Amino acid sequence: MENYIFIIGIGIMIFILCNESYHKMKRKNIVKSLESNRTCIVVAFFWLLASIMYVRLFHGYEGDLINIEMKYIKVAIIYGLSGLIWLVRGIQRDLINEDGIFTLKGNYKWKKIIRYEWGIEEQLKRKKETIQYYNLTFFIRRNKFDKFFTGVDEKEVILKINKDNKDQVDNFLKESLE
Known part of the structure; x- marks a missing residue:
């Protein structure tokens, strides 16, 4: 046994x-996070x-x-x-693909995502280079169980997106969240 x-x-x-x-x-x-x-x-x-x-x-x-x-x-x-x-x-x-957002903290389908916001341009210093990026904040609808214990209706998930990918990601998100 x-x-x-x-x-x-x-x-x-x-x-x-x-x-x-x-x-x-x-x-x-669509894109992978820098983190x-x-x-x-x-x-x-x-x-x-x-x-x-x-x-x-x-x-x-x-x-x-x-x-x-x-x-x-x-x-x-x-x-x-x-x-x-x-x-x-x-x-x-962490990444964004056709199904939704996949992060270490959870996987979120597009139907659970309420909206998103772009942060200001920031810099990430690596060994030999400096990378320009934006914080992309997703606001995700919590389920009833989470709402009961947290008292909050939505949750934030933040991804660091390379500046070069911003337009591509923004166009994709506009289509996916319509």
């Missing part, structure tokens, strides 16, 4: 990993390191996998898959 639960859990984690990547890539992407999700990459590193340390340090791994109990290996696999999920989320950037 324990093995079945473990296999189902692994299946669910792999489904989450594949499903998230698929939904972000299946449609034509990367570095926090997710750090969390991924932690989980991957924890999976290795769990087997090696805490359970006497000295090169002989046969002597490690199966339950410890299962926990290490779960930690490793958690790390992979976080790594995939960290590598992928």
Whole structure:
């Protein structure tokens, strides 16, 4: 019975990993945000390191996998898959595509988006270059459950959009939100 639960859990984690990547890539992407999700990459590193340390340090791994109990290996696999999920989320950037907005904080279809506003032009300094960008703020309709607990009807999601992509994104958003 324990093995079945473990296999189902692994299946669910792999489904989450594949499903998230698929939904972000299946449609034509209009634009990707300039922001990367570095926090997710750090969390991924932690989980991957924890999976290795769990087997090696805490359970006497000295090169002989046969002597490690199966339950410890299962926990290490779960930690490793958690790390992979976080790594995939960290590598992928927030984006706007034909279906809606896909961010680390949530995925929003066009029917949930009330309106959008462009912020002022700002600069992002990277190693060798300075990138001009705009903050694009989306106002998203909350569901009844969120409204009950927050008392607010809408939520803000902010994406950093490269200055060169502003006109293309603006035209797309006008068509999508009509």
